[in-house]
Amino acid sequence: ARRRSGAAREGRGARYRNTGSGMDAPSAAGLGGADPQLQRFIEVETQKQRFQQLVHQMTELCWEKCMDKPGPKLDSRAETCFVNCVERFIDTSQFILNRLEQTQKSKSAFSESLSD
Numbered sequence: 001a002r003r004r005s006g007a008a009r010e011g012r013g014a015r016y017r018n019t020g021s022g023m024d025a026p027s028a029a030g031l032g033g034a035d036p037q038l039q040r041f042i043e044v045e046t047q048k049q050r051f052q053q054l055v056h057q058m059t060e061l062c063w064e065k066c067m068d069k070p071g072p073k074l075d076s077r078a079e080t081c082f083v084n085c086v087e088r089f090i091d092t093s094q095f096i097l098n099r100l101e102q103t104q105k106s107k108s109a110f111s112e113s114l115s116d
Helices: 006-014 025-029 036-066 076-115
Strands: none
Touching: 036 076
8 A cells, every 4th residue: 555654644644633722621621610511512522523533543544554546436455445444443442442441440449449
């Protein structure tokens, strides 16, 4: 598959990455006594933003991996590659989330056992 230089990839992707200047989850939590409806709205918008970032990452990764040369029609090899790439991306993301959740649970259980 055709590969771009690291600088070209980073330059294009940098336009779409979250730079932290927008309102994120810690900012929403920092509103403290703010309207619960506003807090919920911010949480939902933050989740949407994270989802959009994942879709962008997946699209960029799979495009770089599977597209040799763009044409008027997607050939069967590229289509199969895209399907496999998306499935692996989702599987990997789910694995990481599950692993982080397990780690968090085990840290909580360990902390509780120390306080007993």
